[in-house]
Each structure stands twice: as structure tokens, then as C-alpha cells.
Amino acid sequence: MxxxxxxxxxxxxxxxxxxxxxxxxxxxxxxxxxxxxxxxxxxxxxxxxxxxxxxxxxxxxxxxxxxxxxxIDKPKKVRVKKSDDAAPALPGAAFHTHRQAQAQxxxxxxxxxxxxxxxxxxxxxxxxxxxxxxxxxxxxxxxxxxxxxxxxxxxxxxxxxxRKNGVEVPAMGEALRIYPHYGVFSPVRGEYVELVAKAPWPEAMATHPVAFDIGVGTGVLSAVLSRRGAKQVVGTDLSERALACALDNLQRLGLQNQVQLVQTHLYPEGQAAVVVCNPPWLPARPTTLLEQAVYDEGSQMLKGFLAGLPAHLCEGGEGWLILSDLAEHLGLRSRDALLGWITDAGLQVLDRLDVKPVHAKAQDASDPLHAARSAEVTSLWRLGVAAAG
Incomplete structure (x- = not known):
């Protein structure tokens, strides 16, 4: 310790x-x-x-x-140097400038x-x-x-x-609430929960009704998977705070016997018909506990999830990758790079479900990253093992 x-x-x-x-x-x-x-x-x-x-x-x-x-927030005068040949903006330059200012x-x-x-x-x-x-x-x-x-x-x-009042998650139905703990990211962006609630159930769930929730957080997706009919759900996380939070929420919902929580990096043992992962969406270094749910330096969790997925899918199983394309709009990661990692892992894209975020920052024109946020789309990528040959 x-x-x-x-x-x-x-x-x-x-x-x-x-x-x-x-x-x-x-x-x-x-x-x-x-x-x-x-x-x-x-x-x-x-x-x-x-x-x-x-x-x-x-x-x-x-x-x-x-x-x-x-x-800190007082507007600063910026001197603009005149030049006949303005240098092209570097990919992600606006984001990195914003991150440096936020860190300071x-x-x-x-x-x-x-x-x-x-x-x-x-x-x-x-x-x-x-x-x-x-x-x-x-x-x-x-x-x-x-x-x-x-x-x-x-x-x-x-x-x-x-934690006392909870966060209402409409996609769970019946006005159910999730109670986030300190240092555990709150499911305030409900669009990704709705995607998991509505994505078509793979046929493999009928014969192998097991689901994995990689990076369980508050336990909200484990609860959705269990309520949808998965007989066994295994939620994993390295964070003790997250596991304690997930257990608290699952007990409140009466689902603690249907969901097993495991402290491990990415995958538990065995295979599942559905493996859900909502990794941090932006490849940058986190500086606080909460930022670990948003920033993933070098996209390490995303790459690890994709690389390990084929070995943990039963026949006919699907991996559900929940990912915003904000990193693409910010010039931090290209769509070609993402598709390349999927192919290199021996996976294929079966389908993609998209939804536009409705959070406040997407509508805030004063936000330095407004252009990227206003174009953002959150997707659930349905992934399967690629056919041999």
C-alpha cells in the first residue's frame, strides 16, 4: 500500500x-x-x-x-504577427492549447x-x-x-x-437513478446508455447469456445489460472507488446477484456473447481522478480492448465499443487509425449506431472547442470476429 x-x-x-x-x-x-x-x-x-x-x-x-x-479568466490581448505565408494549423493544436490553459x-x-x-x-x-x-x-x-x-x-x-440525490438515467426506464461516488465519472451523458439499451441483442445471447462490462465505473451499463436479460454480467475495473460505487448502485437496484465485479485490467476470464466497453474518448494525459474517465493517453485502453476482444467473444458474440468521434474533429485521432486498429485486432465492423450528444457544451458557442463539439457524434460500434482468410 x-x-x-x-x-x-x-x-x-x-x-x-x-x-x-x-x-x-x-x-x-x-x-x-x-x-x-x-x-x-x-x-x-x-x-x-x-x-x-x-x-x-x-x-x-x-x-x-x-x-x-x-x-485567470480575464481576456488577454493577443498580438498577431503579420505574415504573408501563414503556417497551417497543426492537428489538435487548438485542443492542446486548451488543455495547457486548463491545466494551468x-x-x-x-x-x-x-x-x-x-x-x-x-x-x-x-x-x-x-x-x-x-x-x-x-x-x-x-x-x-x-x-x-x-x-x-x-x-x-x-x-x-x-451521491445523496443520484442521477436520473431515463434509458434505464422507470425513472431509475445512479448514485456516483467521489472520483467516479457520473453518467450525465445519457446518450451512450441509451445506445446500449437499444442495440440489437446478438443471437449468441440465447445460448450463452453472459455479458462483460469493461471499465464498470458506476455500474450503469452492467445494470442495463442485466435488465435486458443477460443472466450473468461481469463488470471489471482497476479502480477500487469504481468497484465500490458499482456495488452500491447494483445493490440499490437489486442486481448484486446478477453482476459479478472483478478488479482487473480490462478482461476477466472466459467468454461472453456481448462485451461492452466505453473507454475514455480523448487520447491525452489525465491530471485528476475524474479526468481518467475522459482522457486515455495514447488510446491505450481503446487499443487494449480491441486487441483482447476476439479471445473473449463466444461464437457469434459481439463487442460493443462506445466511442465519441470528438477526437477525430479535434485532430487527435483519425477514423482510418481507428478502423486500422479494429482490422489489426482481427475484428470486423458489423454495424454502427449513432446519436448526437445533447450536453450543454455542444450548444455553447463560447467554448474554445465549440466547432468540434457541435459536430460530435457518439457511436456504438458492433464488432465481431473477422472471417478467416
Whole structure:
């Protein structure tokens, strides 16, 4: 088991330390901050990677975070160099510029820090009672104090509310809800769930009613497969958080006996008539827990799923790959590359079901990636083993 990182700082002529709870990079230097620190000073220190451990009114810490946000988001004047021969835009250039800006933004805003007591209490004026939220997000304190970025604390509180209220998934019918845990991606984009709910069932399911859900996450697709009639569903994930979340949701739905959860990379043992995988859609490096559900550096999970699929399909079985084409519109991956990986794995495309996303960003013209998002299509690729010869 990996030992937790300790954040160290000086306070009242004493060296203090506490467990670092955030999934962002731990600051190498920490200074104490309070209401007397100006936003400009805080911004300069945060940009330099210095953590600001807050020591006064909690609500003023929130205001400081908002002040830092305004400074980051302030429009910058861009000098355009005139040239007779403008260089062509590189594939993915807009996305990589956007990602760099987002990473810098996250790093700066994560420098406002809050200390949590050994029971997750917060000794600041007007601080919320976040004990239950932190216990759900970070686990037992083991009697130790800790430090968390204010943004991570807000994320834990938000996740607590998501987990308490749940997310309605219309494709599951009967207004059923899924309850995401902290650090597990919420099924807010319901179009991919609907694709799995409506895709034609392969004939092989009649004689081999087994389905695999690769990368189980909240367990939403395992629940759909089970409710559709798969007698046995095996959901896999490497994340302990995801497996605990999936088990919680399956128990709420009364499906815990129909779905087996296995902690492994990609495939369990055996074969199935349907193997579903909803891998991260964009080939880039994730920087947070939640981003691991969106970004897959080098498309490693996608390639691994395709390469291992033939060995885990029973005769007549199908692999259902759920994938957005956003990476293609951003110039990060070509359709030819995807089709080449499918062919190289010994697979063939049986059919493709498409749906247009309806999430808010697809309609937001101010989004830097609006042109790509507005053209995005989410697909369920029905894949089978290619005929020999």
C-alpha cells in the first residue's frame, strides 16, 4: 500500500505536517494566508506554485478563490504577427492549447488550501460541516489531520450531494437513478446508455447469456445489460472507488446477484456473447481522478480492448465499443487509425449506431472547442470476429 504524502509547513515557529488529500500535485512550498493578503499577492504566489494555507474566515477563502478565477479568466490581448505565408494549423493544436490553459488554471486554483482536523472538522469561521462528505470521499482519517485544496473540498461536498440525490438515467426506464461516488465519472451523458439499451441483442445471447462490462465505473451499463436479460454480467475495473460505487448502485437496484465485479485490467476470464466497453474518448494525459474517465493517453485502453476482444467473444458474440468521434474533429485521432486498429485486432465492423450528444457544451458557442463539439457524434460500434482468410 502506498504511504500517504505529507504536506509540511512552518507555523508559529513550529514545523507542522498533515496528510495531503487532494489528487492535484502537492505544492512544494506553503505560506499562511488570511484576509489581509491581497488577491494580487495570492495570484502571484499561486502562479509560482506556492500553496496558500488559509487561516481566517472560510467564506473569505471562497471569495479569494473567485478573485483568482477572475484573474485567470480575464481576456488577454493577443498580438498577431503579420505574415504573408501563414503556417497551417497543426492537428489538435487548438485542443492542446486548451488543455495547457486548463491545466494551468487548475494548478493555480488548487493552491488555496484548507486544513482538516482528525475528524474532518474545519477550524475556520463560517466553515461548513463537511465531515460526512470528506469521509465518503477520502475514507477514514485514522486519527490524522489533513490538508486539501479548497477546490477538492468543494468537489467532495458536490460529490456527496450527487451521491445523496443520484442521477436520473431515463434509458434505464422507470425513472431509475445512479448514485456516483467521489472520483467516479457520473453518467450525465445519457446518450451512450441509451445506445446500449437499444442495440440489437446478438443471437449468441440465447445460448450463452453472459455479458462483460469493461471499465464498470458506476455500474450503469452492467445494470442495463442485466435488465435486458443477460443472466450473468461481469463488470471489471482497476479502480477500487469504481468497484465500490458499482456495488452500491447494483445493490440499490437489486442486481448484486446478477453482476459479478472483478478488479482487473480490462478482461476477466472466459467468454461472453456481448462485451461492452466505453473507454475514455480523448487520447491525452489525465491530471485528476475524474479526468481518467475522459482522457486515455495514447488510446491505450481503446487499443487494449480491441486487441483482447476476439479471445473473449463466444461464437457469434459481439463487442460493443462506445466511442465519441470528438477526437477525430479535434485532430487527435483519425477514423482510418481507428478502423486500422479494429482490422489489426482481427475484428470486423458489423454495424454502427449513432446519436448526437445533447450536453450543454455542444450548444455553447463560447467554448474554445465549440466547432468540434457541435459536430460530435457518439457511436456504438458492433464488432465481431473477422472471417478467416
Amino acid at each position: 502506498i504511504a500517504p504524502s505529507l504536506l509540511t509547513w512552518s507555523e508559529k515557529d513550529t514545523t507542522r505536517s498533515a496528510i495531503w488529500r487532494s489528487d492535484q500535485v502537492m505544492p512544494k512550498q506553503v505560506v499562511l494566508a488570511d484576509d489581509t493578503m491581497t488577491a494580487d499577492t495570492a495570484y502571484r504566489l499561486a502562479c509560482a506554485g506556492t500553496g496558500l494555507l488559509w487561516r481566517s474566515d472560510f467564506q473569505n477563502a471562497r471569495q479569494m478563490l473567485q478573485a483568482l478565477t477572475r484573474r 488554471r487548475t494548478r493555480i486554483l488548487s493552491q488555496v488550501l484548507i486544513e482538516l482536523n482528525s475528524d474532518y472538522g474545519i477550524d475556520l469561521r463560517r466553515a461548513p460541516d463537511a465531515k460526512a462528505a470528506c469521509l465518503q470521499a477520502f475514507g477514514p482519517t485514522n486519527g490524522q489531520s489533513s490538508v486539501v485544496s479548497l477546490r477538492s473540498l468543494q468537489g467532495a461536498i458536490g460529490a456527496f450531494e450527487w
